[in-house]
Amino acid sequence: MKVFHTALGLVAGLLASTVYASDTPAMSKGEYLTRAADCVACHVVPGGKPYAGGLEFKLPFGSLYSPNITPDKETGIGNWTDDEFVDALQKGVGKDGKHYYPAFPYTSYTQMSREDILAIKGYLFSLEPVKQMPPENKISFPFNQRWGMMFWNAIFASNERFVPDSKQSAEWNRGAYLVQGPGHCGECHTPRNIFQAMSTGNSLAGAELGNWMAYNISSDAKYGIGAWPEDAIVSYLSKGYAAGFGGAGGPMGDAVEHSLRYLDPADLKAIAVYLKSTPARSEGIPRPTMAVNDAALQKGLGQKLFNDTCVACHQIDGSGRQSPAGGLAGLKTVNDPKGRNVMATLLEGHTPTAARVDQRMPDFARSYSDAELAAVSTFVLRRFGQSDGEVKAEDVAKNRASALH
Amino acid sequence: MQKLMINGQEHNLDVADDMPLLWVLRDVMGLTGTKYGCGIAQCGVCTVHLDGQAVRSCVLPVSAVAGRKVTTIEAVGEQAVGQAVQKAWLDHEVVQCGYCQSGQIMSAVALLQEHPKANDEQIVNAMSGNLCRCATYTRIRAAIKSVSQA
Ligand code: FES
Numbered sequence: 001m002k003v004f005h006t007a008l009g010l011v012a013g014l015l016a017s018t019v020y021a022s023d024t025p026a027m028s029k030g031e032y033l034t035r036a037a038d039c040v041a042c043h044v045v046p047g048g049k050p051y052a053g054g055l056e057f058k059l060p061f062g063s064l065y066s067p068n069i070t071p072d073k074e075t076g077i078g079n080w081t082d083d084e085f086v087d088a089l090q091k092g093v094g095k096d097g098k099h100y101y102p103a104f105p106y107t108s109y110t111q112m113s114r115e116d117i118l119a120i121k122g123y124l125f126s127l128e129p130v131k132q133m134p135p136e137n138k139i140s141f142p143f144n145q146r147w148g149m150m151f152w153n154a155i156f157a158s159n160e161r162f163v164p165d166s167k168q169s170a171e172w173n174r175g176a177y178l179v180q181g182p183g184h185c186g187e188c189h190t191p192r193n194i195f196q197a198m199s200t201g202n203s204l205a206g207a208e209l210g211n212w213m214a215y216n217i218s219s220d221a222k223y224g225i226g227a228w229p230e231d232a233i234v235s236y237l238s239k240g241y242a243a244g245f246g247g248a249g250g251p252m253g254d255a256v257e258h259s260l261r262y263l264d265p266a267d268l269k270a271i272a273v274y275l276k277s278t279p280a281r282s283e284g285i286p287r288p289t290m291a292v293n294d295a296a297l298q299k300g301l302g303q304k305l306f307n308d309t310c311v312a313c314h315q316i317d318g319s320g321r322q323s324p325a326g327g328l329a330g331l332k333t334v335n336d337p338k339g340r341n342v343m344a345t346l347l348e349g350h351t352p353t354a355a356r357v358d359q360r361m362p363d364f365a366r367s368y369s370d371a372e373l374a375a376v377s378t379f380v381l382r383r384f385g386q387s388d389g390e391v392k393a394e395d396v397a398k399n400r401a402s403a404l405h
Numbered sequence: 406m407q408k409l410m411i412n413g414q415e416h417n418l419d420v421a422d423d424m425p426l427l428w429v430l431r432d433v434m435g436l437t438g439t440k441y442g443c444g445i446a447q448c449g450v451c452t453v454h455l456d457g458q459a460v461r462s463c464v465l466p467v468s469a470v471a472g473r474k475v476t477t478i479e480a481v482g483e484q485a486v487g488q489a490v491q492k493a494w495l496d497h498e499v500v501q502c503g504y505c506q507s508g509q510i511m512s513a514v515a516l517l518q519e520h521p522k523a524n525d526e527q528i529v530n531a532m533s534g535n536l537c538r539c540a541t542y543t544r545i546r547a548a549i550k551s552v553s554q555a
């Protein structure tokens with residue numbers, strides 16, 4: 001009966017809300033927001049049932065596992081009331097007053113209105129319940145004392161809803177809401193301070209994420225996305241690449257696959273409009289100029305491997321042979337002196353199921369040694385970038401250990 | 406329905422958007438001169454020309470070639486460079502088992518169309534994506550050079 005009431009409430013909510021209603025007819029508002037918030041990114045394990053959780057988060061002080069958010073009463077959130085669900089997303093406090101760790105991005109979701117959050121709940125409750133208990137968290141003392149999060153929250157979590165800026169356009173406000181709220185872009189793209197909180201003075205300046213770099217996406221023309229035309233940002237978010245600007249790999253590839261490509265073009269444009277107006281942060285990796293360096297063409301392992309393995313799709317001039325997604329010139333990835341995303345892509349490949357077949361890349365972790373992957377990465381950095389970067393065999397060895405799954 | 410321009414002729418084919426061009430060529434059109442090797446753009450046997458550029462047809466969804474000109478090994482001999490390359494291949498008796506050779510010829514023709522006087526380095530850069538398990542590489546290079554120096 002409770003579910004029924006919730007559903008009724010939702011329908012009323014849907015009719016009443018016009019500000020953030022999506023106009024994708026095929027998708028309910030709840031499903032759309034669940035996509036926009038990319039809940040599935042964390043609440044699933046590879047090959048597992050969507051929203052049933054169990055994904056491990058390795059943190060400096062232990063391991064956390066994402067919970068089951070299907071409506072199963074025993075192992076999921078089937079018994080949660082509306083207030084409990086809203087508190088979880090806005091305050092980071094779960095049922096029974098348990099404080100979450102900020103691996104759960106309530107610090108961003110808090111911007112969402114109660115109505116939007118309940119739309120998400122309505123969608124989750126419409127799914128098939130899955131009986132699956134996530135593993136116990138393994139967090140060491142004192143971090144296992146969840147009440148400690150109260151102090152953290154008091155300092156770092158704002159518990160404030162998004163307030164539109166009346167001086168800006170409706171489009172800008174929509175973009176700001178999507179980026180700061182459900183989209184939780186800053187959770188990866190904003191560097192964290194020593195307390196693991198997003199550093200507000202450095203918003204969207206880029207941060208490291210495992211083997212990957214989440215680049216600076218502030219409005220800075222050189223270091224951020226300020227020089228990207230809006231169309232390029234929309235292409236990147238909807239298709240996973242923008243020729244000559246960027247390709248979404250690793251965790252960002254997942255974000256495109258599970259979340260961003262489902263968003264309305266108008267919403268993606270709103271995101272672009274907002275991102276291009278954020279405070280410029282001049283740090284991180286600068287975009288390279290679109291040029292190839294002929295001095296890098298030297299006989300050696302790197303060039304040999306590139307010719308054997310990479311030219312078929314990328315071409316020796318980096319223009320991309322058959323798909324604009326194969327273009328290397330102009331990407332920040334080839335200008336990172338440490339070549340982090342080059343290495344990560346070689347080790348993990350790029351195989352989102354949504355990407356067209358000519359946009360996929362196999363992984364090379366199993367076919368080449370550390371020294372070989374280091375040589376070809378260095379070749380790519382020198383040929384297409386201007387950072388004079390270098391990848392060493394030790395770097396590959398270190399990243400290989402965490403890349404193979 | 407896909408509208409394709411293959412070897413100078415227009416075809417309207419009822420195939421799925423994401424069907425690889427190689428599949429369309431071989432199974433739908435019966436143009437079996439283009440071969441299937443790895444299916445992941447690693448061996449080069451499936452090479453055809455797309456607006457004159459060598460591409461791997463195994464990873465090219467047919468929807469990506471709509472409105473562009475596709476040339477396969479069956480028709481490459483209608484072009485002057487194609488003819489010269491095929492003749493050089495015979496003169497040098499390049500072929501051993503032959504499986505990789507349509508791909509090799511397509512890559513060589515694309516190279517020589519772009520760089521009629523291709524030097525050693527350009528030959529290596531353009532041809533190294535085409536594998537030959539019979540290792541006819543030295544004869545391939547000699548045949549290409551005979552055309553580029555002619
Ligand atoms: S079959 Fe296309 S490259 Fe091998």
Ligand code: FES
Nearest residue numbers: 503505537538539
């Ligand atoms: S001639 Fe046999 S594979 Fe090349």
